[in-house]
Amino acid sequence: MFNSSLKCALLATAAGLALSACGGSTTSSPGQTGGVIINPPTSGGGSGSGNTEINLVGAAGCDTGTTQETITTGNTDVIACTITGTVTENLTLSADNGYALEGAVFIGEDGGRNATLTIPAGTQIFGKAGEDYLVVSRGSRLNARGSVTEPVIMTSIQDIAGTVDPVNDRGQWGGLIINGSAPINDCIDGTAIGGSATCEKSGEGSSGLFGGANPSDNSGTLQYLQVKYAGNLINDEDELNGIAFQGVGSGTTCDHIQIHNNADDGVEFFGGSVVCDYVVLTGIGDDSLDWTDGWVGGAQYVLVKQGPGAGDRGIEGDNRSSNNSLTPTSDPLISNFTFLGGDSGDSGIVVRAGTEGRIINGVIVGFQDAGVDVDEESTLNNLSSGELSFASLFLDNNDNIESGDDTPAFDTETAIAGSPNVVQGNNSLADEFFPGAAEQAVTATDPMLAGFENAGYIGAFSATETKDSNWAQGWTFGLFESPTECPAGTLSTGDVVGGKQICSLTGTITANVRLNNNFVYQLEGAVFIGEDLGGDTANPIAGRSSAILTIDAGTTVFAATGTDYLVISRGSQIRSNGTRTAPINMTSRDEVFGTADTANDRGKWGGLIINGRAPINDCIDGTATGGAVGCEKSGEGSSGLFGGGASDDNSGNLFYTRVSFAGNLINDEDELNGIAFQGVGSATQVDYVQVHNNVDDGVEFFGGTVNVKHLVLTGIGDDSLDWTDGWAGKVQYVIVDQADGAGDRAIEGDNRSSNNGLTPRSNPIISNVTFVGGDSGDTGIVLRAGTNAALYNGIVTGFQDAGFDIDDAATAVEATAGRIQLNSMMIVGNVANLETDGDAGDAAQATVLAAGSNNVTVGSTTIADETYVPGAPEQAVTATNVNAVDPFFDAVTYIGAVEDANDTWYQGWTLLVDQ
Known part of the structure; x- marks a missing residue:
């Protein structure tokens, strides 16, 4: 088959033009037809018009039932086989030809002669104008059987000519309409009974009648099919969808279909019972997946990606707007879907007009209006009764569950949020589409319906699929091509490392940026994500912009000097979406270029600072109240203000993220940590994070939750x-492993050194730690400056000063009052297991140990440097069930960070940890 990227290159050469639709990877489509001859215009030959000629007719000529035609579009003459009128004989197209539709082309006659249109893999069909579309009449069939490498493509003549804008063009031709004889509920004859043979309806765009009494009706086969740039708007009430399934029955085969840039809906099901699997809907102008009129089919494995400035709903599901109670009632099953919102005022799912259905195993992220919205009393009643249900959803949207249409007797938000395995949080999608840690943690629901797989995961893709190997690879358009230009918001440095271009980030970034792993990224100076919106989430500072920095799995971000660092401002977010096999690496230039001393390098760049709006107690305004909106503080390294009144503030997520060789010492009082969590709130998700060889602290929490x-x-x-x-x-x-010749404390816990009694008081709960000291004069745990704390299930060993120390009279008071707790802590193998420096903390330490349970300060340990698996001494210590203390914690039956040799959570994604 002819390669479209070659076609673009030839067109540009022949015409002497730089075609904007050609070039790069976003416009290449598999399945281009063969036999293409491009003749440069000459005075004595070529097309005779001075235009570029594209010949889509093979050596055997056009098929019987089609007519060869030359169609002029712009400066291009396209020679193709034209299909027109009503086809009443079986017609098999040839993959050697390209075909033009002229007007409304009907396959078969409704109530008359039936016909089958067969389209082989690799065939290309196009519409010349908005009035050109293909209709399969009731009783007739369309067999469009593409393949992974050669899909059937239905598109516009502009796409054929290479002049299409793949991002913004829509509605250049009509689309595909399939009429079947399966039951519907909206009958043009008001006396007919829904679902009966006499209940039929006239389709949009004068596409004929559909509906009947045969739920297993067969309208043919659609496999590996693209429909692009369609959806002509006939008028305000009559718009063509990419594919309209009108009363189509379950005997129809429908899998691996893509609709791209349709002006109206992507696919719409008007009644019927057809099931479609492996569906891709990209850049749709209105609703991506729409149903009405009593559709009782379903869809499994659906990807929706909205385009810039376009798109309404991922799903718009109705029974019938004119009469919500018509039967048969719409009742589809939708399972395993990933919906990605755009920048318009859109919603992920809107169900209304009395529809029923099951919507399960979905990921809905990035929608600006709502993730899920249930409209109208009839639909709310279905939700209340269980006829409409949701389960196993991950929601990350501006408003996850719309509650504006609640009836007084029913709380939609509570009902959906309380449905089985519905999770709201920060998404961790890798390479835009694939599940990360957050999505994988959601328990899937078994569809329990014939024809649907029990996939065992949520979303359209499994955790084992990647951008290079997945069910949508090869036959779809515009999803997985590797970009050649640095992402928006970054600039090319002109340098290459490891075969990848280096893109730089600098200054303050006020628009969302996504860093993909096709490039390597350099921080230049202090890079701020977003402008500080202040500490009041309800009243952000006017005129300032927030932003989200998304980092795809396997991406490397580096910096060259101590003054280069990354700051997430209040009101903005970082989405660092690493995976165990492809962690995010924030590191030094030396490591990237292979010149690092990985054992001894520190302070080679600044580090990561996250500013949030959660409560703190140290206010730069001495009149402010700790924990209030007005209590804020300036971060180290001129990193901006942090603090506020929102304990559940959300600064994004860090999943499988490694920060190495950072921590510049700006001066004796101003030092950068590996990661500084400054007033960061509890809605921020942090799981699987390493800081390695930081010159100052590894992680420091400045207030927050x-x-x-x-x-x-x-x-x-x-x-x-x-x-x-x-x-x-x-x-x-928590694993702490100190290096020889470096390191102070495993924990240094303060309330506030300048005023030990400030509130809200530091009061963390920490469980399952393994702390291994080095050869410096270090201490395992130091609690001071009035802090509270509760420590459970820990191992502290190998420290050259002491294992545990309480400092300051104020901290001793807190400890004696029971506000410092130790339970199931094994503090052995240190030079001094308990500090005896003669201050009030000595007695307080004894009090805390005696008040707790299962604490051990004598004996031996098998834990040593880079060996974290517990042996018999550690296994003999009775663990505390911390899940009973707080549901955040996993229930454990062991002390230390690692259960046994089979517990390898710390391996494979970390640096310099024993494998």
């Missing part, structure tokens, strides 16, 4: 885990 799981801190130059300013978060599973 953020929680963390699976934290690895190795080779830290100062304190590994540090807190102050009223941090009240939770952490489970």
Whole structure:
């Protein structure tokens, strides 16, 4: 088959033009037809018109029933086989030809002669204008059987000529309409009974009648089919969809179909019972997947990606707007879908007009209006009764569940949020489409219906699929091509490392940026994501812009100097979506270029700073109240203000993210941590994070309420885990492994050194830690400056000063009052297991240990440097069920960060951890 990228190159050469629709990868389509001859215009030959000629007719000529025609569009003459009128004899097209539709082309006659149109793999059919479309009449069939490498393509003449804008062009021709004899509920004869043979309806665009009494009706086969740039708007009430399934029955085969840039809906099901699997809907101008008139079919594995400035709903599901109670009632099953919103005022799912149905195993992210919206009393009644249900959804949208249409007796938001396995949070999609840690954590629901697979995961793709290997690869348009230009918001440096271009980020970024792993990214100076919106989530500072930085799995971000660092401003977010096999790597230039001393390098760049709007206790305004909106503070390294009144503030997520060789020492009082969580709120998700060889602290929590799981801190130059300013978060599973010749404390926990009694008081809960000291004069755990804390299920060993130390009289008071707790803590193998420096903390330490349960400070341990698997001494310590303390924590029956040799959560994605 002829390659369209070659066609574009030849067209540009022949015409002497730089065709905007050609070039790059966004316009290449598989399945281009063969036999294409491009003749440059000459004075004595070619097309005779001075135009570029594209010949889509093979050596055997046009098929019987079609006519060869030369069609002029712009400066291009297209020679093709034209199909027109009503086809009443079986017609098999040839993959050697390209075909033009002229007007409304009907396959078969409704109530008359039936016909079958067969379209082989690789065939290309196009409409010349908006009035050109293809209709399959009741009783006739369309067999469009493409393949993974050679899909059938239905498109516009502009696409054939190479002049289409693949992002913005829509409605250049009509589309595909299939009429069947399956039941519908909206009868043009008001006396007919819905679902009966006499209940029929006239389709949009004068496409004929549809509907009947045969739910298993067969209208043919659609496999590996693209429909692009269609959806002509005939008038305000009559618009053509990419594919309209009108009363189509379950005997019809429908899988692997893509609709791209349709002006109206992508696919719409008007009644019937057809089921479509593996559906891709991209750049749709209105609703991507629409149903009405009593559709009782379904769809599994559906990807919706909205385009810029276009698109309404991912799903618009109706029974019948004119009469919500018509039967048969729309009742489809939609399973395993991923819906990605755009920048218009759109919604993920809107169900209304009395529809029923099951909507399960979905990922809905990025919609600007709502993720899920249930409209009208009849539909709410169905939700209340269970006839309409949702399960196993991951929602990350501007408003996840619309509640504006609730009836007084029914709370939609509570009903959907409380449905089985519905999770709201920050998405972690890798390479835009594929499930990350957040999505994989959602329990899937078994469809329990014949013809539907129990996939065992939510979303359109499984965790084992990648952009290079997935069910949509090869036959779709514009999804997985590798870009050649740096992403918007970054600039090419002109340099290459490891075969990848280097793109730079600099200054303040006020629009969303997505960093994909086709490039390597350099921070130049202090890079701010968004402008500071202030500490009041309800009243952000006017005139300022927030932004989201998304980093795809496997991406590397580096910096060259200590003054290069990344700051997430209040009101903005970072979405660092690494995976175990492809973590995000934030590191030094030396590591990227292979010149790093991985054992000793520190302070080679700044680090990562996240500013949030959660409560803190150290206010730069001495009249402000700690924990209030007005209590804010300036971060280290001129990183901006943080703090506010929203304990559930959301600064994004860090999944499988590694920060190495950072922590510039600006001065004796101003040092950058590997990751500084400054007033970060509890809606921020942090799971599987490592900081390696930071010159100052590994992670430091300056107030806030953020929680963390699976934290690895190795080779830290100062304190590994540090807190102050009223941090009240939770952490489970922490490995600290100090390097020889570096490191101070595994934990240094403060309330506020300048005023130990400030509120809200630091009060974290930490469980399942393994702290291994080095050869410097270091301490395992130091609690001071009035902090509270609760520590559970820990192993502290190998520290050259002490294992556990309470400092300051104010902290001793808190400890004696029971506001410092230790349970199931094994503090052995240190030079001094408990600090005895003669201050009030000595007695307080004894009090805390005695008040707790299962604490061990004598004996031996098998834990040593880079060996975290517990042996018999550790296994003998009785663990505390921390899940009973707080549901954030996993229920565990062991102490330490690692359960046994089979517990390998810290392996494979970390740096310098024993494998």
